[in-house]
Amino acid sequence: MTLSDYSLSQLNSRLSGDGVCFRSGRFVSRIRSPITEVAADLLRVYSGAEVCEDQFVDFDIELLPSGGYRRFYKPQVNFSFNGYLPFQPLPQEQSLPLMEWGLNWCVSNHFQQALVIHAAVVEKYGRALILPGQPGAGKSTLCAALVSVGGFRLLSDELTIIDCHSAQVLPNPRPISLKNKAIDIVAGLQSGLNLSRTVRDTQKGSVALLQAPPGSVASWNLTASPGLIVFPKFKAGSEGGTLQELSKGETFLQLANQSFNYPILAEQGFNAISRHLDQAQCYRFDYDGDLTAAVDALDGLMQDV
Amino acid sequence: MFEKLIVRALKNPSEVKEFTPAQWQEFLSQGYQTGLLARFYFLFKTQTLLQFVPPPLSWHFNSAHALSLAHRRDIRIEVEHIERALKMVGIQPVLLKGVAYDLAQDKVAEGRVFSDVDIFISKTELASAEHALGLHGWNMGKMTAYDRSYYRRWMHELPPMIHRERGMTLDVHHSLLPVTCRYAFDPTELQFDVSNGHCVLSLIDRIIHAFCHLLMESEFEKGLRDLSDLDLLFRQLDTAAQWNQLLTRTEQLGVGRLCFYALRYVHLVLATPVPDFVLQGSQRWAPSAPVLGLMDWAFPKVLVNALSMTASWRIKLAHFLLYLRGHWLRMPLHLLAPHLARKAWMRISGSAEQETAI
Numbered sequence: 001m002t003l004s005d006y007s008l009s010q011l012n013s014r015l016s017g018d019g020v021c022f023r024s025g026r027f028v029s030r031i032r033s034p035i036t037e038v039a040a041d042l043l044r045v046y047s048g049a050e051v052c053e054d055q056f057v058d059f060d061i062e063l064l065p066s067g068g069y070r071r072f073y074k075p076q077v078n079f080s081f082n083g084y085l086p087f088q089p090l091p092q093e094q095s096l097p098l099m100e101w102g103l104n105w106c107v108s109n110h111f112q113q114a115l116v117i118h119a120a121v122v123e124k125y126g127r128a129l130i131l132p133g134q135p136g137a138g139k140s141t142l143c144a145a146l147v148s149v150g151g152f153r154l155l156s157d158e159l160t161i162i163d164c165h166s167a168q169v170l171p172n173p174r175p176i177s178l179k180n181k182a183i184d185i186v187a188g189l190q191s192g193l194n195l196s197r198t199v200r201d202t203q204k205g206s207v208a209l210l211q212a213p214p215g216s217v218a219s220w221n222l223t224a225s226p227g228l229i230v231f232p233k234f235k236a237g238s239e240g241g242t243l244q245e246l247s248k249g250e251t252f253l254q255l256a257n258q259s260f261n262y263p264i265l266a267e268q269g270f271n272a273i274s275r276h277l278d279q280a281q282c283y284r285f286d287y288d289g290d291l292t293a294a295v296d297a298l299d300g301l302m303q304d305v
Numbered sequence: 306m307f308e309k310l311i312v313r314a315l316k317n318p319s320e321v322k323e324f325t326p327a328q329w330q331e332f333l334s335q336g337y338q339t340g341l342l343a344r345f346y347f348l349f350k351t352q353t354l355l356q357f358v359p360p361p362l363s364w365h366f367n368s369a370h371a372l373s374l375a376h377r378r379d380i381r382i383e384v385e386h387i388e389r390a391l392k393m394v395g396i397q398p399v400l401l402k403g404v405a406y407d408l409a410q411d412k413v414a415e416g417r418v419f420s421d422v423d424i425f426i427s428k429t430e431l432a433s434a435e436h437a438l439g440l441h442g443w444n445m446g447k448m449t450a451y452d453r454s455y456y457r458r459w460m461h462e463l464p465p466m467i468h469r470e471r472g473m474t475l476d477v478h479h480s481l482l483p484v485t486c487r488y489a490f491d492p493t494e495l496q497f498d499v500s501n502g503h504c505v506l507s508l509i510d511r512i513i514h515a516f517c518h519l520l521m522e523s524e525f526e527k528g529l530r531d532l533s534d535l536d537l538l539f540r541q542l543d544t545a546a547q548w549n550q551l552l553t554r555t556e557q558l559g560v561g562r563l564c565f566y567a568l569r570y571v572h573l574v575l576a577t578p579v580p581d582f583v584l585q586g587s588q589r590w591a592p593s594a595p596v597l598g599l600m601d602w603a604f605p606k607v608l609v610n611a612l613s614m615t616a617s618w619r620i621k622l623a624h625f626l627l628y629l630r631g632h633w634l635r636m637p638l639h640l641l642a643p644h645l646a647r648k649a650w651m652r653i654s655g656s657a658e659q660e661t662a663i
């Protein structure tokens with residue numbers, strides 16, 4: 001059973017009652033909320049998510065309206081994890097982006113069973129393509145293009161999880177978060193993409209979420225072998241994109257720096273990165289915004305690994 | 306009376322053997338709320354109960370354990386840095402709280418979350434300690450001029466110092482309780498131990514510090530975790546002589562009332578084995594019947610239930626009551642009223658946002 005088997009009103013009454021349990025990536029979340037917009041938002045970007053009744057829940061989450069005068073004036077939403085509020089409240093129309101940031105926070109703050117790196121990751125030919133990148137480098141845009149037109153499988157657009165022993169990438173397929181200009185660019189890639197409504201004026205500008213493809217969601221438990229690590233950078237005028245090989249030492253440091261729990265895992269984290277890099281190639285990729293050319297270039301590179 | 310699963314499991318960890326899946330789910334949620342998952346990993350491990358954790362939930366306990374170990378490793382390194390910096394000016398700091406438990410190999414160090422390092426330095430050495438720490442990269446965070454002068458004038462510690470490269474927080478205490486607190490005692494009376502080359506408070510004084518800290522609180526976000534710390538500390542006293550020593554030291558330092566509450570609530574909530582003669586001996590520090598009635602109503606609620614948006618009005622009221630009590634104990638009214646008024650005005654006028662760097 002998937003979330004889409006619920007009607008809007010059924011989902012609403014579940015959310016405001018005992019909550020709805022579904023697989024969000026590789027974890028099971030229970031969401032409760034009296035806020036009516038949440039049901040429609042979930043049906044937009046999580047319609048293919050497996051409903052997990054009678055299973056253990058990893059993340060117990062409530063999206064709660066602020067009390068007091070905020071009930072009437074500019075209503076707010078709070079993200080509550082087992083009763084704890086890790087974030088400041090946001091305007092209520094930002095409930096869905098807040099839930100997504102919160103779910104990332106749940107993983108990056110509590111999951112220490114594998115190395116978690118701030119990077120997008122996709123799979124093709126059984127191998128992982130990891131895309132780390134500073135905000136604005138275009139990793140989410142590239143990631144969205146790779147999975148929607150390039151035939152890549154989405155593992156995660158935000159959190160790359162590497163098993164410390166096998167060095168395999170553990171998928172955590174959730175909606176892709178798109179910001180500002182990327183929203184229209186991705187919407188224009190292909191018709192029929194499931195995009196959430198665009199939420200404006202968040203702390204990251206305008207945000208929309210793109211539903212993860214059903215095939216990616218279904219194979220949440222299928223790991224990917226090391227393949228490529230590519231640091232994308234949007235650079236106008238780099239026609240079709242330029243690739244430049246990077247040393248493994250430099251890549252190692254970049255990955256360790258962008259990891260949430262490298263200092264916590266210590267030696268195990270070191271092993272995860274070094275074992276992964278032993279079997280992977282590393283590049284810097286400057287691209288000019290021509291996503292079709294970029295997807296072709298990366299696909300070609302993946303075939304040669 | 307209805308008792309929370311997490312309290313039942315703290316009192317007797319083997320109760321988890323009988324937990325239903327729904328109870329495990331609730332227990333996990335309470336474990337996150339109270340910050341006690343790593344403590345339970347330790348309790349389960351030592352009592353061979355880990356195999357009863359449902360496999361899909363075991364990563365939560367394992368991860369909390371990994372985090373606790375990492376914190377512990379980090380604070381040991383931090384202690385080395387702090388001691389080296391202070392050695393330059395000939396000061397040997399006394400380590401307090403979590404770090405002290407770790408260095409003294411107290412059971413309570415197992416599965417504890419170590420967020421910062423606390424040290425004690427005598428007031429006469431404070432200026433040179435601050436200077437040496439500053440040279441070695443510890444700086445005070447941003448705060449308003451009012452907050453800064455408040456700390457200097459009334460508190461028992463310097464504003465928190467943060468290391469500019471490692472980001473670890475250091476609290477430098479020159480007394481164990483705020484100078485304005487009615488239970489404040491002369492810090493020169495403290496007794497120290499040396500453990501593996503590091504200076505810590507003696508076991509009895511570590512316990513006294515722990516209960517003073519908890520019972521002087523005005524906010525109880527992690528009340529149950531602190532109570533569980535106290536439970537494990539009290540359990541380290543295993544002879545009548547040690548318990549007598551606790552009563553004597555408590556009398557000497559004038560913190561009898563706080564000791565009375567600590568023994569009462571740790572015994573009442575977590576069934577800590579406190580000998581009868583100790584409970585009876587602490588009766589002389591009991592408050593009047595109406596006050597005790599009020600405390601008995603509020604403390605067990607607040608220590609077991611954190612304040613949350615969905616908490617019942619009773620729990621919210623109990624938290625509010627003890628919030629007032631905490632401030633009342635820390636400062637006499639003629640200081641407290643202007644302070645709270647000032648803080649409220651800063652919040653309303655937004656001037657709290659205007660932080661100034663030191």
